[in-house]
Amino acid sequence: MSRDLVEKRLLPTLANPILSRLDDSAVIEAPGRLAFTTDSYVVDPLFFPGGDIGRLAVYGTINDLAMVGATPLYLSLALIIEEGLPFGILDRVMRSVQDACAEAHVNVITGDTKVVNRGKADKLFINTSGLGIIAEGLDISGSRARPGDRILISGVIAEHGVAIMSSREGLSFSSEIRSDCAPLNGMVNAILEAASESIHSLRDPTRGGLATTLNELANQSGTSFLIEEASIPLSDDVRGACEMLGLDPLYVANEGKLVAVVSPEGAERVLNTLRGHPLGLHAAVIGEVVEGKPGRVTMRTRIGPTRLVGMLAGELLPRIC
Amino acid sequence: MSRDLVEKRLLPTLANPILSRLDDSAVIEAPGRLAFTTDSYVVDPLFFPGGDIGRLAVYGTINDLAMVGATPLYLSLALIIEEGLPFGILDRVMRSVQDACAEAHVNVITGDTKVVNRGKADKLFINTSGLGIIAEGLDISGSRARPGDRILISGVIAEHGVAIMSSREGLSFSSEIRSDCAPLNGMVNAILEAASESIHSLRDPTRGGLATTLNELANQSGTSFLIEEASIPLSDDVRGACEMLGLDPLYVANEGKLVAVVSPEGAERVLNTLRGHPLGLHAAVIGEVVEGKPGRVTMRTRIGPTRLVGMLAGELLPRIC
Numbered sequence: 001m002s003r004d005l006v007e008k009r010l011l012p013t014l015a016n017p018i019l020s021r022l023d024d025s026a027v028i029e030a031p032g033r034l035a036f037t038t039d040s041y042v043v044d045p046l047f048f049p050g051g052d053i054g055r056l057a058v059y060g061t062i063n064d065l066a067m068v069g070a071t072p073l074y075l076s077l078a079l080i081i082e083e084g085l086p087f088g089i090l091d092r093v094m095r096s097v098q099d100a101c102a103e104a105h106v107n108v109i110t111g112d113t114k115v116v117n118r119g120k121a122d123k124l125f126i127n128t129s130g131l132g133i134i135a136e137g138l139d140i141s142g143s144r145a146r147p148g149d150r151i152l153i154s155g156v157i158a159e160h161g162v163a164i165m166s167s168r169e170g171l172s173f174s175s176e177i178r179s180d181c182a183p184l185n186g187m188v189n190a191i192l193e194a195a196s197e198s199i200h201s202l203r204d205p206t207r208g209g210l211a212t213t214l215n216e217l218a219n220q221s222g223t224s225f226l227i228e229e230a231s232i233p234l235s236d237d238v239r240g241a242c243e244m245l246g247l248d249p250l251y252v253a254n255e256g257k258l259v260a261v262v263s264p265e266g267a268e269r270v271l272n273t274l275r276g277h278p279l280g281l282h283a284a285v286i287g288e289v290v291e292g293k294p295g296r297v298t299m300r301t302r303i304g305p306t307r308l309v310g311m312l313a314g315e316l317l318p319r320i321c
Numbered sequence: 322m323s324r325d326l327v328e329k330r331l332l333p334t335l336a337n338p339i340l341s342r343l344d345d346s347a348v349i350e351a352p353g354r355l356a357f358t359t360d361s362y363v364v365d366p367l368f369f370p371g372g373d374i375g376r377l378a379v380y381g382t383i384n385d386l387a388m389v390g391a392t393p394l395y396l397s398l399a400l401i402i403e404e405g406l407p408f409g410i411l412d413r414v415m416r417s418v419q420d421a422c423a424e425a426h427v428n429v430i431t432g433d434t435k436v437v438n439r440g441k442a443d444k445l446f447i448n449t450s451g452l453g454i455i456a457e458g459l460d461i462s463g464s465r466a467r468p469g470d471r472i473l474i475s476g477v478i479a480e481h482g483v484a485i486m487s488s489r490e491g492l493s494f495s496s497e498i499r500s501d502c503a504p505l506n507g508m509v510n511a512i513l514e515a516a517s518e519s520i521h522s523l524r525d526p527t528r529g530g531l532a533t534t535l536n537e538l539a540n541q542s543g544t545s546f547l548i549e550e551a552s553i554p555l556s557d558d559v560r561g562a563c564e565m566l567g568l569d570p571l572y573v574a575n576e577g578k579l580v581a582v583v584s585p586e587g588a589e590r591v592l593n594t595l596r597g598h599p600l601g602l603h604a605a606v607i608g609e610v611v612e613g614k615p616g617r618v619t620m621r622t623r624i625g626p627t628r629l630v631g632m633l634a635g636e637l638l639p640r641i642c
Contacts, residue, residue, distance in 0.1 A: 024385035036452060129359055318436065
């Protein structure tokens with residue numbers, strides 16, 4: 001049955017010469033430096049405003065590759081299917097996977113399918129691992145943030161988490177809030193072409209949101225981060241929804257945004273390049289890296305005083321991705 | 322919580338310089354041809370005679386790399402954990418992962434952890450993806466079987482499936498049957514050193530067992546396979562257990578065996594090399610590739626006449642790996 005599923009439903013959607021060879025491993029030519037990453041997607045519900053588990057599984061892994069400056073090339077795709085999942089659902093997800101791959105110029109070259117009994121998984125879990133190529137000389141890492149660097153975000157925050165949460169709770173707001181899920185490799189490519197030497201760190205603020213990502217970067221580089229609340233792009237709809245849901249948007253997941261830590265000289269150039277890209281229209285400089293206690297993130301609030309911005313404690317939104 | 326889990330329980334077990342960098346993707350130098358593969362492991366129970374889900378997740382993926390002649394180097398490790406899984410269980414699995422990696426000379430360089438609510442997964446699912454390097458000039462593929470080639474198996478069949486099944490059913494046989502789960506990269510390396518040019522195809526007969534693997538290879542190469550029942554290594558214990566459980570050992574999963582399709586000139590050399598390896602003591606030539614209907618596998622039975630050996634129809638043993 002599993003074989004049938006693979007041959008009739010999964011392979012035709014994804015067909016490419018490497019995958020179609022059907023040996024135990026895919027074989028590729030890959031000279032030079034590679035990025036390798038993995039993520040499992042357990043998002044609930046499978047379909048939500050602005051996306052679905054299939055798009056998320058492709059974009060999420062592509063974005064992790066892009067965050068070390070890699071050009072994503074290849075994905076693996078592993079499905080854990082709960083017995084009884086309607087084929088129509090699986091087909092829709094697979095079409096999303098295919099569309100997302102085409103959009104981001106990547107191919108699924110190896111895969112796996114497991115079916116578990118009803119009640120032993122929840123509908124569908126997807127794991128994707130990704131491979132990308134890193135250009136010679138590029139060194140982008142969370143460890144490279146330095147005092148004086150500017151901290152940029154590529155657009156409004158907290159859309160993905162709010163979209164999932166409101167869809168799960170059956171809430172609807174005046175205008176439907178859609179997940180921002182999108183592939184970031186094109187935008188990363190643009191800023192690398194514009195100013196690769198000034199980009200020190202990139203990270204996409206997914207689980208745990210912007211606050212958690214800033215804490216990770218400050219920790220990894222042993223620096224302090226100071227951000228301005230008033231500079232953080234946030235739509236009125238999302239702000240209102242967060243108030244209703246009792247969420248702090250700083251901790252709500254994004255799936256199509258990036259944080260860039262950029263040398264002071266390169267900041268304006270990177271900002272303008274982000275704003276020139278369809279996914280970066282609302283990009284902003286939100287703060288800077290400062291001397292101080294390693295790993296500390298503080299925020300100057302709208303009303304004046306600064307406050308500490310800690311890591312997310314506890315799981316704010318389970319199964320958000 | 323997830324972060325705590327990762328930092329306190331998972332990273333310390335797996336520590337290596339690439340993983341410890343903790344960027345969104347691991348970065349590696351990888352010149353040349355690579356093999357890339359993925360598998361999810363949903364085996365039930367998590368611990369069984371001869372192995373556990375951790376060992377299986379490492380060996381299974383390594384073996385898929387070895388089956389295209391690659392030297393396995395790097396793994397990703399993605400856990401889907403059911404809320405409430407005792408930490409002691411997770412720790413035991415992680416120690417197994419670590420031991421298996423050390424044994425097979427691979428490193429986990431990137432990972433992911435998701436926790437889902439109780440009842441939304443069954444204890445623990447693991448996905449591993451793997452990367453390996455393929456030597457220049459090597460071309461091992463299921464498509465390369467040619468009439469005249471000899472078909473070898475590296476040892477007794479059906480142990481893994483029987484071990485899982487009897488452990489799940491609470492059966493015990495006179496002597497406990499243990500899973501054969503083992504990393505095959507060392508043995509593959511030995512036969513490649515001995516006779517790389519004569520090895521056309523390699524495949525590990527996991528889900529669906531030997532019969533399914535032979536069908537896959539015959540299909541992929543457009544040849545017919547003829548095997549001898551009397552030549553297939555099978556222990557008396559496993560034969561007896563299969564009779565009791567109503568299983569055909571030809572369709573029962575293995576996790577530490579390989580099928581090799583080898584040119585007639587190289588067959589004896591490969592056989593002797595297999596037998597000289599601790600995992601290949603009972604290796605045997607079990608048949609040969611013949612002219613005939615593409616994809617057909619026939620078996621000369623112990624009592625004389627030949628019969629067709631089809632693909633596995635339906636799922637014989639769910640959650641076997």
